Amino acid sequence: MSQEINFDTIDNFVSDLAKHPAYKVAAHAAQTNGIYKASQNTQSAIDLDPTFSVEIDTGSVSNQKQSGRCWMFSALSTMRHAIQKEFKLKGFELSQNYTFFWDKFEKSNFFFENVIGSADKPLGDRKVAFLFQAPQGDGGQWDMLCGLIEKYGIVPKKAYPETANSENSRALDATLNTMLRKGGLELRDLVNAGKSAEEVEAHKNELLSAIFRMLATSLGMPPKTFDFEYKDDEGNYHIDKDLTPQDFFKKYVGWDLENYISVINGPTADKPYNKVFSVEYLGNVVGGRQVRHLNLELSDFKKLIINQLEQGEVVWFGSDVSQDSDRQAGLLDTKLYETDALFDFDFSMTKAQRLDSGESMMNHAMVITGVDLVDGKPTKWKIENSWGDKPGFKGYFVMSDEWFDQFVYQAVLNKAYLPEDVKQAYDEGKKNPIQLLPWDPMGSLACKYY
Numbered sequence: 483m484s485q486e487i488n489f490d491t492i493d494n495f496v497s498d499l500a501k502h503p504a505y506k507v508a509a510h511a512a513q514t515n516g517i518y519k520a521s522q523n524t525q526s527a528i529d530l531d532p533t534f535s536v537e538i539d540t541g542s543v544s545n546q547k548q549s550g551r552c553w554m555f556s557a558l559s560t561m562r563h564a565i566q567k568e569f570k571l572k573g574f575e576l577s578q579n580y581t582f583f584w585d586k587f588e589k590s591n592f593f594f595e596n597v598i599g600s601a602d603k604p605l606g607d608r609k610v611a612f613l614f615q616a617p618q619g620d621g622g623q624w625d626m627l628c629g630l631i632e633k634y635g636i637v638p639k640k641a642y643p644e645t646a647n648s649e650n651s652r653a654l655d656a657t658l659n660t661m662l663r664k665g666g667l668e669l670r671d672l673v674n675a676g677k678s679a680e681e682v683e684a685h686k687n688e689l690l691s692a693i694f695r696m697l698a699t700s701l702g703m704p705p706k707t708f709d710f711e712y713k714d715d716e717g718n719y720h721i722d723k724d725l726t727p728q729d730f731f732k733k734y735v736g737w738d739l740e741n742y743i744s745v746i747n748g749p750t751a752d753k754p755y756n757k758v759f760s761v762e763y764l765g766n767v768v769g770g771r772q773v774r775h776l777n778l779e780l781s782d783f784k785k786l787i788i789n790q791l792e793q794g795e796v797v798w799f800g801s802d803v804s805q806d807s808d809r810q811a812g813l814l815d816t817k818l819y820e821t822d823a824l825f826d827f828d829f830s831m832t833k834a835q836r837l838d839s840g841e842s843m844m845n846h847a848m849v850i851t852g853v854d855l856v857d858g859k860p861t862k863w864k865i866e867n868s869w870g871d872k873p874g875f876k877g878y879f880v881m882s883d884e885w886f887d888q889f890v891y892q893a894v895l896n897k898a899y900l901p902e903d904v905k906q907a908y909d910e911g912k913k914n915p916i917q918l919l920p921w922d923p924m925g926s927l928a929c930k931y932y
Contacts, residue, residue: 508824521824522808526815530880534864536791537852541566543877544575545870548650550620550929553800553847554578554585555868557627557894558636560798560849561735569734570714577642580727581627582620583701584634586654588766589618590662590693594686595768597666601673612920613763617662620651621927622766624798624847624894628739629770634704635727636735641708647700654700658693665689710734739771741897743908746775747783748891748924749834755779758911761918761925774915775924776908780887788853788860790899796851796866800892800928803846806885809932812874814865814881816888833888837923844891847928848879860886869932891924 499505511520540563546555558576566574596613603610647654668689672682710722710730725733746759753759759775778786787797803809806818822829836842852864863886865879874880881890897905918924 502826504826508826512824517821517824518808518819521819521821523817523820526808526813526818526882527811529817530813530815530862530882532864532875532878532880534852534854534862536788536855537864538563538791538794538796540796540849540851540866542573543866543871544578544868545877546578546868546931547644547870548652548931549582549648550651550927550931551578551582551648552868552930553622553624553928554581554627556798556847556849556866556928557624559866559868560796560894561636561737563796565734569720570716571712572715574712575639577637577639579639579644579648579701580637580642580704581630581634582648582651583642583697583704584630585622585626585766586618586658586697586701587690587694588630588633588768588770590658591686591690592766592768593617593662594666594669594689596763597669598673598682598686601670605670609763609920614663614666617659617666619655619927619929621929623764623773623800623892623927624742624744625771625773626766628742629765629767629772631731632739633767633770635729635731637705637708637727637730638710641705641710642702645701657696661689661693661696742894743897743900744773744775744892744894745778745783745786745904745908746892746924747780747833748775748777748837749780749832750837751834752918753777753916753924756907756911758908758915759918759924760915761920761922763920764925773925774908774912775892776904776911778904782904783893784860784886786895786900786904787850787893788855790895791850791853793896793899795896795899796849798847798894799850799890800844800847802842802844802889802891803848803930805842805889809869810873812867812877812879814879814885814889816882816884836888840923842889843923843926844928845926846930850893851878859883873932 544555544559546552555578558578562574562576565571593613600610600613669682669686672685707724707726710725713719755777757777759777760773764773790797806816807814808818831841849866850863851866853860854862860883862883863881865881867874867877867879869877871877
């Protein structure tokens with residue numbers, strides 16, 4: 483039976499305040515300065531000095547502005563670092579707008595295909611409602627970018643620059659989602675009316691044509707070929723004519739993306755370690771690379787990341803940046819805010835409890851470019867963000883090792899640096915991954931912006 487709150491109970495709560503002698507001081511501080519300022523621990527800024535024993539120079543940071551493309555910016559940054567170093571191109575950037583265009587277009591088709599495949603279920607079905615709740619958005623994961631690059635390649639930023647709609651994507655997202663929901667309902671009606679597969683496909687293509695026109699109007703028409711013209715850091719002139727985006731990726735990046743795999747640390751009871759997982763309805767390119775996660779224990783997860791840094795290669799990673807963070811100062815630390823003391827309440831939860839209860843999930847992707855090792859153990863990490871050079875240390879953040887343990891969930895590792903047992907676990911598991919439900923926290927998309 484439900485029990486309402488009565489006024490006698492409230493009176494008891496008021497009386498209970500007298501048992502907390504620091505209440506009035508805490509109330510004055512919180513009401514005047516806000517919860518985070520009132521509970522901020524200044525020692526964090528001292529402990530997280532931006533000095534690291536292992537550090538990879540990656541130059542200036544990029545800026546995703548008012549868009550949820552952090553996963554795209556950080557992934558392309560890992561590639562531009564190699565281009566900057568090999569071709570002596572300080573400040574070089576790849577076009578995030580180019581992959582943004584194709585991601586929006588592919589996500590539209592992905593949504594329509596899932597709507598067609600679930601048309602026999604009622605709109606009130608939880609999975610159908612999940613599809614229509616957010617047909618597409620700016621967020622994504624590493625494997626999703628790989629699927630785009632493998633199909634469409636990449637281009638320099640000069641060949642396909644930003645637009646007002648890529649830098650502030652709210653209107654574009656809202657407009658596209660309206661088109662997708664309307665089109666999705668039309669496709670469901672056709673399927674349920676018994677129309678042929680050919681008729682359904684024809685209408686889907688009419689919808690995709692309208693979406694392509696909208697994207698080209700908002701973001702520009704992606705180039706099929708372009709000239710790559712530049713001067714290197716020594717002033718030498720170069721020009722490479724009539725490149726396709728696929729040619730550019732092969733020549734100037736040259737990575738075999740199959741060698742880069744996603745590993746996670748998801749310590750919940752439903753995710754055994756050393757197993758590979760996929761997530762239903764998570765993806766963008768139909769027929770392309772699918773999202774796969776190998777779950778590792780925290781100690782292995784962390785050790786492999788450190789090893790890759792020591793080999794001179796940065797690490798793309800996903801975390802919950804909304805937790806215990808000072809975005810302006812560029813600090814990520816579990817001791818940053820002492821809310822336990824402010825409210826006289828134990829806020830502690832395990833990593834698994836946060837995931838299971840919805841308290842935390844991955845929502846932002848960045849790049850680990852350094853680590854400070856003391857007696858062989860990490861104490862803090864250097865992070866390249868994509869929020870421009872104003873926050874933090876010219877755009878770089880410092881993350882405590884305790885924060886890493888609690889709020890880092892995903893990383894991308896080069897197979898070249900992995901032990902054989904980890905590679906074998908991934909290769910065997912990806913053939914028949916354990917499928918998670920669409921709303922599982924490991925299916926969340928990195929999409930936070932400053």
